[in-house]
Every structure is written in structure tokens, then in C-alpha cells.
Amino acid sequence: MVKRLILVLGDQLSSGLTALREADRDTDLVVMAEVADETGYVPHHPKKIALVLSAMRHFAEELREDGWQVAYTRLDDAEASKSIVGELMRRGQEHGTTDVLVTRPGEWRLLGALENAPLTVHMLPDDRFIATLDTFEEWADGRKELRMEYFYRDMRRKTGLLMDDDKPAGGKWNYDHDNRKPAKEDLRRSEPMRFTPDEITQDVLDLVDARFGDNFGTLRPFWFAVTRTQALRALDHFAKNLLAGFGDFQDAMLQSDRFLHHSVLSPYLNLGLLGPLEICERIEAEWQKGTVPINAAEGYIRQIIGWREYVRGLYFREGPDYPERNVLGHQRDLPWMYWGGETGMNCMAHAVAQTREEAYAHHIQRLMVTGNFALLAGVDPKQVHEWYLAVYADAYEWVEAPNTVGMSQFADGGIIASKPYVSSGNYINRMSDYCGDCTYSVKDKTGDKACPFNLLYWHFLHRHRDRFSENPRMGNMYRTWDRMDADRRDTVLHEARALLARLDAGETV
Structure with missing residues (x-):
């Protein structure tokens, strides 16, 4: 007889998951499910869907080999429910x-669904992160600004990574x-490791091709890792x-590169196939051996124990309405070029x-x-958010x-940011x-060939002057704008408005 259902979600593919640690192999049933609600709440890239489903199927096999009872629902099972809660209720009745x-779960959407389910749900913390949500709250409480750099330093102290007693390694x-x-092009540079799909993955690819072949994104060749090994x-x-x-x-x-x-480890880290500390300890070990410079080791470790942990804390601190925020009032539709339209x-x-590929x-x-x-053009941030969530294999809300x-x-x-991350074409150049082969000229500030980033950069600063002119990190930008000849400023704004009108009309930009 089954005592409890142990739910394992598609981004929880870790053998040390808290729910599995608390479960009993003899009396509990692991429930894993491929459901339509999860594959379709945004139009996910086919590669992303294939990665998650294949990794789930491989993990379920590993659990069975380890002695667990597993009830696994495939997306094309005739009895499959559309939702995670539906599958839990079906298995519970069985x-x-x-x-x-x-x-x-790592998203408010699933948290709400499980909390409102007609089931007795016991929710355990996800300790696959270095900072608990309570730890982040304690750090954030009472601070006027929640800057990642200071949180990151606390995470360095907590983990001891790249530390020399209580001082940072290298000073x-x-x-x-740096x-x-x-x-520059380097034919000797390696690429991320690629893996040949096995039979399980091939079955998933066929399923995804049949069901999601019209989604934005190329399914094959598929080379992601799908197991912890x-x-x-x-x-x-x-x-x-x-x-x-x-x-x-x-x-x-x-x-060319x-x-x-x-x-390209973030898809595996966010699925649960790798842990943040084990990655960082391996990076630190390479630095300790002298095979990599400290700026490489520190830069990579900061992305994981600093930035990744920090944004998770903020996401849950700010609440489920966070993806709806739009303080700049941007309303333009996402241009078709984001879905592969001509540009x-x-x-x-x-x-x-x-x-796409x-x-x-x-x-x-x-x-x-x-x-x-998107920011310079004033695109609705929710549409931008849903695009990023859909198209990247490592994207979870x-x-x-x-x-x-x-x-x-x-x-x-x-x-999160002390100023908007906007730039003209000069940064990209x-x-x-990219700029050498472009239709536009990054050196042209106005005219038919002017780089759109150059025109829209100043238009953005102009239309949001009331908000940003007093920002100490943006003063030089406004002083440069104010020193321009008035006729030139008028030309820039006129041409920027014309470019935005072309976007609105669906014309190629």
C-alpha cells in the first residue's frame, strides 16, 4: 500500500532532493509527470522541452534502479492529465x-497550484541553494539598496570559496x-561538450517534433546533456x-563562435543535474592548481553563488506580481524580429x-x-519576459x-539595477x-544608415529624463545630450520616432 506521493518536478532532478530524503522507498510512490500545462504556459523552444522531458525520463529510470517505486506519466499517455495537480489527484485515487x-517549487505559479490543491501537501524547503530564503530575507531586511555585490561577499564568506582567512583571495x-x-577568432578554442542522443532522447525528440514543431526554435541537432553523468x-x-x-x-x-x-552548464544546474557548490569547488580547484587565472575563477563563481542566489532571493521576496511590473510604462509590442522576422x-x-538554433x-x-x-524601443516588459522564458533552455521564472x-x-x-542597462551601438561594436557586416553604420549618429541603437539611445534618455537625470551614474549621459546642438537633438528625436513608427507598422528595421 502506498502511504504518500512524492512529487518530483522537472527542474528537481537531484538525488539529494529534500522530498526524496524524507521519503520511504518501501511505502512511498514517486510521481513524475509530463503535462500540457507545463509544456505550454509559454511557447517553449522545442530544444528546451526536449531537454526537460529527456532528463526527466532518464532520472525516473535512475530512481527505479535505486529501488524507488515511480509512477511516470508521459505527455502522450492516454490517461494523462493536463496539470501537475491533476496527475497527483489521479495517482492519489489509484x-x-x-x-x-x-x-x-521554484515558481509562484506552481506554488499557488499546489497550495490550492484538494490534497494534503507537505512542502519542504529546497536546500539545493547556498542561501535559504530566510537567509536572504535576513540579509535584505532594513537595507535601502539590495545590491548583489554585498550579498555576494557574504556568500564568499559563508562558503569559504576564494578566501584567504577572512580576506578575498588576491586582495x-x-x-x-579585467x-x-x-x-578574436581562434580555431583552437574548444566548444562545450556535445552528447549524442540515446534511444530515450530520440523518442522524446520525435514526440516534441510532432507536438511542438511549429514553436519558435530548431529541434535538431540536439546535443544537451540529459543525465547527471x-x-x-x-x-x-x-x-x-x-x-x-x-x-x-x-x-x-x-x-563565427x-x-x-x-x-553552457546553466541548463544542467537549473534542472538539478549539477549543484552550485560542486561546480564552484571545481572552479576553485582549477585556480588552486594554477591552471586558470583568478579573474576567470572569480568571475564564474560570482555568477553562481552571487548572481544566481541573489536573483532567487529577490524573486521570492518581491512576490508573484513581479513579472507584471512596468514602472517605465512601456507598451510597444515585441517586434517580429525576435521571432525570426527580417531585420x-x-x-x-x-x-x-x-x-532559434x-x-x-x-x-x-x-x-x-x-x-x-527592447528597453530602448519601449517594448512591454511582460512580453520581453515571456519571450526570454520561452526561448532559452536554462529559463525558469x-x-x-x-x-x-x-x-x-x-x-x-x-x-536590481542602479541604472538601466542601455547603450548606443558603440558598446556592441x-x-x-557584428557591426562590420551590418546594413547600418555604427559610426552614423543620424541619417538613413544610422545604427538604430544610436538613435533610440538618446530617445530613451530624452523621454525618461524626469526619472533618470538625477541618477549619479547617468549624469554624464545627460550632460553630453545637453551639449549637442539643438538642431541635432531635434534630428535625432525625429529620426528615432520615425524608426519606432516603422516598428509599429511591422516594417523591417
């Missing part, structure tokens, strides 16, 4: 129990100043072959094409190309919404080779 044990907490170098191999490959150059070139972009020195902007074309783009492509354009709504679109009013 086995005569209403007791459910679950590790806290500095942050080496970001991590802004443009990259594969994810550990991917970590090892990154640490040995790519980490050393990560710091220097983490902000760089190249047309989509990955540069990035690890003359080479940087946007490359970032979107890479996203890989379900991946690195943080600068997301922040300073696609995110920057707890990590994606703060990065998009807060960091990228400044729609939370500055909770400095950090990439």
Missing part, C-alpha cells in the same frame, strides 16, 4: 492517498574590470578546456538566429543586444524574471564583430 510530499572581491576584452563530463570539459579564458572574454561576441569560453540589424539577426545565448547577447534594444524584468528592462524601478 493508490488511496491524499498525502503529498514535495520540495518547494579583491571582484575582478570584473573581464571586458573583445575576442553527462553533466559532470560537461563540467569537467569546461574546467579543463575553456575556463582559463572565461574571465577575459565573458562579455565578448563573435559571429557562438560559445566562446562559456560553459537589417546584424547583431539582432545573429543573437536571434543563435537563440541553440536555445542559448550568453548573458551579454541577452542583456546588451536583445534586451538593450525564478531566475529569468529578475534578470529580464529587473536587470534587462528596469521594469522594477531599480530594485567594441565587444563584437
